[in-house]
Amino acid sequence: MTSFSPPAPAPAPPAAPDRPHPGSLPELFLAFTVLALQGFGGVLAVVQRELVDRKRWLTDEEFIEDWAVAQIMPGPNVVNLSMMIGARYFGLRGALTALAGMLAVPLVLILLLAIVHARFADNPQVAGALRGMAAVSAGLIAAAGLKMSVALRRSPLSLPWCLAIGAAGFVLVALLRLPLAPVLLVLGGLGCVLAYRKLR
Amino acid sequence: MSAVHITLAWHDWLNLFGHYLLLSLMSLGGAISTTSEMHRFLVEQHGWLTQAQFNDSIALAQAAPGPNVLFVALMGWKVGMNAGSTAAALLGVLVTMTGILLPSTIFTYQVAQWGHRNRELRAVRAFKQGMAPVVIALLLSTAWILANSAGGSGARWPLWLLALISCLVIWRTKLHLLWVLGAGALLGALGFV
Numbered sequence: 001m002t003s004f005s006p007p008a009p010a011p012a013p014p015a016a017p018d019r020p021h022p023g024s025l026p027e028l029f030l031a032f033t034v035l036a037l038q039g040f041g042g043v044l045a046v047v048q049r050e051l052v053d054r055k056r057w058l059t060d061e062e063f064i065e066d067w068a069v070a071q072i073m074p075g076p077n078v079v080n081l082s083m084m085i086g087a088r089y090f091g092l093r094g095a096l097t098a099l100a101g102m103l104a105v106p107l108v109l110i111l112l113l114a115i116v117h118a119r120f121a122d123n124p125q126v127a128g129a130l131r132g133m134a135a136v137s138a139g140l141i142a143a144a145g146l147k148m149s150v151a152l153r154r155s156p157l158s159l160p161w162c163l164a165i166g167a168a169g170f171v172l173v174a175l176l177r178l179p180l181a182p183v184l185l186v187l188g189g190l191g192c193v194l195a196y197r198k199l200r
Numbered sequence: 201m202s203a204v205h206i207t208l209a210w211h212d213w214l215n216l217f218g219h220y221l222l223l224s225l226m227s228l229g230g231a232i233s234t235t236s237e238m239h240r241f242l243v244e245q246h247g248w249l250t251q252a253q254f255n256d257s258i259a260l261a262q263a264a265p266g267p268n269v270l271f272v273a274l275m276g277w278k279v280g281m282n283a284g285s286t287a288a289a290l291l292g293v294l295v296t297m298t299g300i301l302l303p304s305t306i307f308t309y310q311v312a313q314w315g316h317r318n319r320e321l322r323a324v325r326a327f328k329q330g331m332a333p334v335v336i337a338l339l340l341s342t343a344w345i346l347a348n349s350a351g352g353s354g355a356r357w358p359l360w361l362l363a364l365i366s367c368l369v370i371w372r373t374k375l376h377l378l379w380v381l382g383a384g385a386l387l388g389a390l391g392f393v
Contacts, residue, residue, distance in 0.1 A: 037265045038377070046377070065328045069312055071335045072327075074224060075304025076231045076269035083305060084312045095309055103297075106266025107273055111293070113264050114274055118281075121256065125389040130256075132388025133263040135359045136381050138347035139366030145339030146371050152336070155329055162333040169337030174344040177236075181226065187334045195330030199322050 020056045022089055025097045031055070032082055032101030037109075043078045043102070044144050051085065058085065064151045072188065078102065156198035157191060165191055204250055208283045212246075213295060216279070220272070220299025225307070231269045231300055238275065248279045255349075262346075263381075272300045343367070358393040 022028040031050070039046040044067070051057045058066070070080035079102060086098025120126045152162045169187050172178045208216075219241055223234045235258065242249045249257075257278060261271030273293045280292030318324050347363040366380050387393050 036267060039265055039267070043267050064332070066312075068328050068331050068335050069315060070308070071338065072331055073304065073308040073311060074227045075301065075308050076227070076267055078267045079269060079301065079305065080308045080312075083309055084316075087309065087313065088316075092309075099305065102267055103270075106264070106270060107293075107297075110261065110264045110266060110270045110274060111277060113260060114277055117256070117260055121252075124391075128388035128391055128393070129385040130259045130263055130388065131359065132362065132384035132386070132393050133381055134259050135347060135362040135388075135393060136366040136384035137262040138343045138363040139368075140343075140370050140377065140380070141346065142340055142343035142363070142367040143371035145336050145343065146367070148332075148339070149336050152332060155332055156326075157330065157333065165333040166337040166340075169334045170341050170344070173338060174341035180338075184334065184338075187337075188331045190330075191333055192327050192330035196322065196326035199326050199329070 022057065025090060025093060028086055028090065028094060029097050029101040032086075032098045033105050036102045036106045039078075044081075044141075047078065047081060048144075048147075057089075060151075061154075064148065067148070072184070156195045161191075161194055204247065204282050205284065206248055206279075206282045208248075208279075208288070213291070216248075216276075216292075217295045217299045220296050221303055224300045224303040227300070227304060231272060235271075238272075242275060242279065248282060249275060253278045253282075258349075263385075269300065272296050362387060362393050 022031060035046050035050045036043055038050075048063060052060060052063045066081060066084050067077075070077050070084060073080050079099060082098040082102045083095040086094035086096070088094070090097065117126070149166075152159070155162055157165075165187050169183060172183045172187075173180060223231075223237060226237070227234045239254055243251055243254050254275070257271045257274035261268055261274055264270065273296060276292035276294070276296030277289045278292070279296075280286075280289030283289075283292075315324050315328075343363070347360060362384060366384065369375055369380055370377065384393075
C-alpha cells in the first residue's frame with residue numbers, strides 16, 4: 001500500500017486563491033438584479049456588502065480599486081462597476097450581462113412607479129415622504145464615502161496629503177460648485193503624481 | 201398636475217439624443233454630476249420639462265431601487281409624456297438612456313480592460329491609488345448637494361438632521377438600509393421634515 005500514494009493536490013497559487021465566483025451568465029444576471037433591487041438611493045453600498053462581504057467574489061482591495069476606476073471614468077459609476085466586475089469573469093459577455101442585470105428590472109419598476117407617482121404628485125404626504133427619503137439618501141452616500149476613507153490608510157500618499165486633497169475637492173465641488181472635470185484633472189492629477197513618486 | 205404640453209419634431213429628438221451622447225462623455229464621477237447641465241438644457245433652454253418634473257425625477261430615482269442613473273430614464277419618460285403619448289414617453293426613455301450610456305460604457309470598458317491587463321504597471325497603480333482622496337471627496341460632495349437640494353417649504357434644519365443621523369446609522373451599524381429609508385419616508389409623510 002505504501003507504493004501507492006494519491007497525487008498531491010496542486011498547491012494553490014498564492015496570488016489567486018480559489019475564490020468563490022459566479023458560475024454562469026444567468027447567475028451573474030440574477031446577482032446584479034437582486035443587488036440593484038436592494039439599492040434604494042444608490043447601489044454602491046449594496047454592491048460592497050453583497051459582492052465583497054457576502055459572496056466574496058471580490059476582495060476589499062479589488063473592490064476599492066475597481067470603484068476608483070469606475071468613478072473616474074465617464075458614465076454612471078455603478079453601471080461602470082458592474083461592467084468591470086462582469087468582465088472579470090466572462091469578458092464582454094459578462095460585462096453586458098451584469099449591465100443588463102443592473103438596469104433591466106429596475107428600469108421597468110421605476111417607470112411603473114412614475115405612472116403611479118403622477119397620480120399622487122400633489123399629495124403632501126407623498127411629497128413629504130420623497131423629501132424624507134432624499135435626506136436619507138444623502139446620508140447614505142456620505143456614509144459610503146466615510147466607509148471608503150478607511151482605504152486611505154493603505155494609500156501611498158501621506159495622511160496630510162489625503163486630507164488636503166479631499167478637503168480641497170469638497171470645497172471646490174460642494175461649496176463653490178465648480179465644474180467637475182477641471183477639479184478631477186487638477187486634484188486627481190496631483191494625487192496621481194504624488195502616488196507615482198512614492199510607488200516603485 | 202403641473203405638466204406642460206410640447207411638440208417634438210424629429211430634429212428635437214435628434215437634438216435630445218445628441219445632447220445625452222455628449223453628456224455621457226462629460227459625466228465624470230457619475231451621471232448625477234451632469235444634472236446641472238441637464239437642467240439648463242431641458243428646463244431653461246427648451247422648456248421640455250417643468251422645474252417640478254425635473255426635481256421629481258431625481259427624487260423618485262433616489263427613492264426607487266436601482267442605480268441612480270435611472271433618473272435619466274424618468275426625464276426621458278416625462279419629456280415624452282409632455283409631448284402627448286405613452287409611445288413618445290417610451291421613445292424618450294430609449295433616446296435618453298441609450299444616449300447617456302453608449303459612449304461612456306464603450307470607453308470605460310476599453311480603458312478598464314487595458315488597465316486590468318496592465319495592473320502591475322507603476323502608472324496604473326499610481327492612478328488608482330492617487331485618485332482615492334478626490335474620489336471620496338466627490339462622494340461627500342454629492343451627499344452635500346443632495347441634502348441641500350431636497351426641496352420643501354419648511355425649515356431646513358430637520359432635513360439636515362435626518363441626513364446626519366441616517367449617515368451615522370448607516371456608517372456605524374449593520375441595520376438594513378430599508379429601515380432607514382422607511383423611517384425617512386414616514387417622518388416626511390407625517391410632516392416632521
